[in-house]
Amino acid sequence: MFDRLPTRLDDAAIVSAAIRALAREGYDRHRIEDALIRQAPVDLDLLAECYERMFGHSGGPVLTDRAA
Incomplete structure (x- = not known):
């Protein structure tokens, strides 16, 4: 079905x-x-690494959830 x-x-x-x-x-x-996982398969180690590099171990700035 898929090539x-x-x-x-x-x-x-x-x-x-x-x-x-x-x-x-x-x-x-x-x-x-x-959101990223739903879009396409994601290398979860890479996802965590990129997030930590951008925001640090503390999670960086407090981000609000749009649905809240």
């Missing part, structure tokens, strides 16, 4: 840009992870 596997989010630049864009929209870490 190839779905695109995987495994490029640090793309994952970082997506995290940044979602954070600017007010998504918290959980919602960012959910």
Whole structure:
């Protein structure tokens, strides 16, 4: 049925840009992870690494959840 596997989010630049864009929209870490995972398969180690690099171990700035 399918000739190839779905695109995987495994490029640090793309994952970082997506995290940044979602954070600017007010998504918290959980919602960012959910949004990216729903979009395409994601290397979860890379996702965590990019997030920590951007916001630090504390989770960085407090981001509000848009659904709240």
